[in-house]
Amino acid sequence: MAERLTRDDVLKVARLARLHLTEEEVERFTGQLAAVLEHAADLAALDLHDVPPTARPVPLVNVLRADEPRPCLDRDEVLAEAPAAEDGRFRVPPILGEAP
Amino acid sequence: MTAGATSRDPATASAIAADVRAGRRRAADVLDEHLAAIAAREPDVHAFNLVLGDQARSEAEAVDEAVAAGRDPGPLAGVPVAVKDNICTRGVATTCSSRILEGWRPPYDATVVTRLRRAGAVIVGKTNCDEFAMGSSTESSAFGPTRNPHDLTRVPGGSSGGSAAAVAAGFVPVALGSDTGGSIRQPASLCGVVGVKPTYGAVSRYGLVAYASSLDQVGPMAATVADAALVLDVIAGHDPADSTSIPGPRPGVAAALGEGVEGLRVGLVGELTSDAAPDVVARVAAAAAALESAGAKVEDASLPAATYGLAAYYLIAPAEASSNLARYDGVRYGLRVDGSDTDAMFAATRTAGFGPEVKRRIMLGTYALSAGYYDAYYGQAQRVRTLLIRDFEAAFERFDLLLAATSPTTAFPLGAKVDDPLAMYLMDVATIPANLAGIPAMSVPYGAGDDGLPVGVQVLAPALGESLMFRAAAVLERSRR
Numbered sequence: 318m319a320e321r322l323t324r325d326d327v328l329k330v331a332r333l334a335r336l337h338l339t340e341e342e343v344e345r346f347t348g349q350l351a352a353v354l355e356h357a358a359d360l361a362a363l364d365l366h367d368v369p370p371t372a373r374p375v376p377l378v379n380v381l382r383a384d385e386p387r388p389c390l391d392r393d394e395v396l397a398e399a400p401a402a403e404d405g406r407f408r409v410p411p412i413l414g415e416a417p
Numbered sequence: 418m419t420a421g422a423t424s425r426d427p428a429t430a431s432a433i434a435a436d437v438r439a440g441r442r443r444a445a446d447v448l449d450e451h452l453a454a455i456a457a458r459e460p461d462v463h464a465f466n467l468v469l470g471d472q473a474r475s476e477a478e479a480v481d482e483a484v485a486a487g488r489d490p491g492p493l494a495g496v497p498v499a500v501k502d503n504i505c506t507r508g509v510a511t512t513c514s515s516r517i518l519e520g521w522r523p524p525y526d527a528t529v530v531t532r533l534r535r536a537g538a539v540i541v542g543k544t545n546c547d548e549f550a551m552g553s554s555t556e557s558s559a560f561g562p563t564r565n566p567h568d569l570t571r572v573p574g575g576s577s578g579g580s581a582a583a584v585a586a587g588f589v590p591v592a593l594g595s596d597t598g599g600s601i602r603q604p605a606s607l608c609g610v611v612g613v614k615p616t617y618g619a620v621s622r623y624g625l626v627a628y629a630s631s632l633d634q635v636g637p638m639a640a641t642v643a644d645a646a647l648v649l650d651v652i653a654g655h656d657p658a659d660s661t662s663i664p665g666p667r668p669g670v671a672a673a674l675g676e677g678v679e680g681l682r683v684g685l686v687g688e689l690t691s692d693a694a695p696d697v698v699a700r701v702a703a704a705a706a707a708l709e710s711a712g713a714k715v716e717d718a719s720l721p722a723a724t725y726g727l728a729a730y731y732l733i734a735p736a737e738a739s740s741n742l743a744r745y746d747g748v749r750y751g752l753r754v755d756g757s758d759t760d761a762m763f764a765a766t767r768t769a770g771f772g773p774e775v776k777r778r779i780m781l782g783t784y785a786l787s788a789g790y791y792d793a794y795y796g797q798a799q800r801v802r803t804l805l806i807r808d809f810e811a812a813f814e815r816f817d818l819l820l821a822a823t824s825p826t827t828a829f830p831l832g833a834k835v836d837d838p839l840a841m842y843l844m845d846v847a848t849i850p851a852n853l854a855g856i857p858a859m860s861v862p863y864g865a866g867d868d869g870l871p872v873g874v875q876v877l878a879p880a881l882g883e884s885l886m887f888r889a890a891a892v893l894e895r896s897r898r
Contacts, residue, residue: 322784326784327780329787330780330783330784330787331780333783333787334739334767334776334779334780334783335746335760335763335764335767336764336767336768336771336776336779336780337764337765337768338776342773342776346776346777346780349777349838349839350777350780350781350784352838352839353731353781353838353839353842354781354784354794356727356728356731356839357728357731357732357794357798359725359728360725360728360729360732360794360797360798360801361793361794361797363725363797363800363801365797365800365801365804368800368803368804369800369803370796370799370800370802370803371799371800371802371803371806372631372799373617373631373661373855374617374631374802374806374853374854374855374856374880375617375618375661375663375855375880377660377661379660380657380660382657390524390525391524394524395524395749398521398522398523398524398750399748399749399750400747400748400750400751400752400753401753407748407749409748409759409762410755410756410757410758410759410761410762411757411758411759412758412759413758
């Protein structure tokens with residue numbers, strides 16, 4: 318069984334999820350998330366090693382369509398809704414710390 | 418209030434469509450009546466993020482032109498419909514009630530929207546909801562809460578609270594919601610309307626903004642059981658654009674509405690009912706008695722694993738949400754907050770764009786999926802899901818249908834649970850099991866609690882058992898007249 322959630326855990330998942338938290342948010346989220354996980358501790362305590370996991374409620378098969386050209390979303394319409402676009406592409410800030 | 422309306426009531430979708438198709442009423446006049454009702458009470462209720470005046474008027478006029486030209490606009494001819502704001506509408510802002518998508522206009526319509534329009538419906542607006550459908554009161558909306566039309570000091574439930582309130586206030590006869598853990602059924606119960614979560618895969622999710630993909634379903638909300646059936650028959654059916662859509666033709670539910678429940682075996686689920694408030698338990702008992710007088714055999718049913726459903730849901734749904742919401746990074750749509758590099762831009766955008774409940778669930782899900790905790794949390798939750806599915810399978814060997822509470826209480830005051838997420842999550846305790854098992858379930862208004870506020874009861878059916886479920890719902894509705 319996992320131990321109680323700490324503020325370091327919260328800082329770590331916030332970093333993984335690309336969220337900045339204020340000091341006040343770290344405190345508040347630590348308490349709130351710990352309460353939810355304590356509720357989930359009932360689950361962690363169950364012996365379910367012989368029960369298979371279910372990822373989705375109905376069996377699914379991979380769906381493929383015929384590989385034939387057909388219209389897709391209009392590029393200009395899509396890019397018109399982007400925060401920044403240039404030359405028919407999404408524009409983003411430098412990725413590796415260098416100017417493009 | 419429209420609750421308790423009959424199919425002959427001119428306010429119902431069935432009556433509007435029949436009148437418009439026959440040329441007895443103009444769709445444009447029907448629209449004007451509904452826009453007037455919205456103008457009168459919407460400032461108090463705040464059911465909508467956006468009301469579509471001009472676009473709705475041209476849709477209504479197109480319906481009238483079709484009728485005048487002798488064409489049939491379809492089974493929802495001229496029916497005003499409200500659509501939850503997490504369902505994509507081409508060229509019309511779709512925000513999920515989040516700052517991170519504020520102003521974004523999708524480049525395509527959701528399949529359910531296409532099907533509504535093809536059936537002659539007039540889309541009058543996008544309804545408020547909890548941010549990204551995460552919540553049980555519509556209070557996590559970035560644009561302010563919706564209020565319950567029955568008592569403006571109380572929540573409408575959530576997350577489809579705007580759709581429920583829009584129907585309850587008479588703004589529209591029918592609306593679309595989405596249900597991941599009860600987000601159609603719980604607000605339907607709190608607002609005194611009918612709310613349907615179809616079988617997983619019965620209704621296309623193409624264009625529904627994803628929250629928890631193994632649980633999300635689109636479904637109708639309506640003032641009457643017949644109207645909910647009418648809309649479900651329009652939106653249900655296979656869609657090649659949704660890989661989880663169930664292939665093959667299926668019979669409509671509307672045709673079965675009058676068949677009654679004579680001889681059906683109904684199981685009353687203790688685990689989903691007995692912990693509800695006494696006035697809610699009393700309404701479920703009254704519903705059981707009504708089904709018995711209509712010829713059903715009602716006995717106690719048990720779903721032992723349902724006790725763990727809430728805990729499993731609040732690991733599975735956040736885990737899937739943490740993955741689904743990774744796409745909001747300021748690159749392709751919506752908000753961007755600049756940063757010195759891409760990673761800084763991602764974090765600045767997400768920090769500014771997401772509200773506290775969404776951040777909580779993303780972090781909870783990230784934690785539940787992280788190395789060292791995956792088996793203890795996410796893995797265990799998935800195994801509990803298997804147990805619950807087995808419990809339902811066993812129950813449906815003995816019973817044709819199950820009956821339970823929808824919400825543990827009537828509508829609570831605004832602000833009562835916003836600082837206590839776990840207390841808010843407990844509002845979903847009776848609705849979550851149907852999502853985990855992928856089965857259909859619906860809430861039917863069944864009188865009022867001690868406080869005079871609406872109480873709904875929940876009918877659950879085996880996968881693709883919608884027709885049977887609607888038969889019981891119709892009997893319950895008739896027994897209230």
